[in-house]
Amino acid sequence: MSDDQIYRFPKGLPGFDEETEFALIAMEEAPFWYLQSVNNQGLSFFLGDPFAFYPSYEFELSDDEARELKIHSEVLIRCIITVREQIEHTTINLLAPIVLNPARQIGKQIVLHNAPYHTKHSLLPEQPTTDGKDGG
Template identity: 70%
Template sequence: MNNLIIETLSWGKLEVTEEQIYYFSKGIPGFDEETELALIEMAESPFWYLQSIKNEGLSFLLGDPFIFYPSYEFELPDNEAEELQIGSNVVVRCIITLKEQVEQSTINLLAPIVLNPDGNVGKQIVLHRSPYHTKHCLLQEQPAIDGKDGG
């Protein structure tokens, strides 16, 4: 079992284990060349990073959609389940877009990242005929802001 030291922009050098590295045969849409990504857990939070092994400047912030949207559900198409060789283990994460104002941050529920931790393969799957879209509010409970002026 070899550990790998990867360069990241956010955390400098990071040591990752083989179990953390997922193979994306088609990359991530828009980043087709990125086929090997490390899943890095952020301690004591519902967030992960998907960090490119080759490109230190490329990482995606992921969240557990079931924490933010407990009713989130979708059916994984058979061909996708077959391609990922999904058995009993499957991990679903969604890409989060952080905004400077946290309440404007969004989570992409339309195209979840589906991971098979047994085979260390993953894929971003676009759900067709789905009620979800790419920019759901990360924080559903918006705090009421009183006396806000339009200035």
């Protein structure tokens, strides 16, 4: 873990208020990352680039949140992925993205209000069946 991977989350993450430092670790050649707690090796989150799965994903960052994160131009958006035993049930949380300022290395998970998103969007596009029955 190098210093340029460490992001401060001044308010922690929801449910993990005490955890304020995480390393953002990229997976090579994939739109995935790990957000690994610096102080608790057992705490990490699997993240994805929401735009890789939902190209039309959009929301407006409030002025207060932009100020809090000291965002002027560069911003990274990542969303938590919940991996299920059956890969087709894996989901991405588009309702509560993690907003990162790579210039200042600070971040925050925000909950979008009045947005058409929810916490469990399918990560895999739905496949049409050819014979009219579920599961092909």
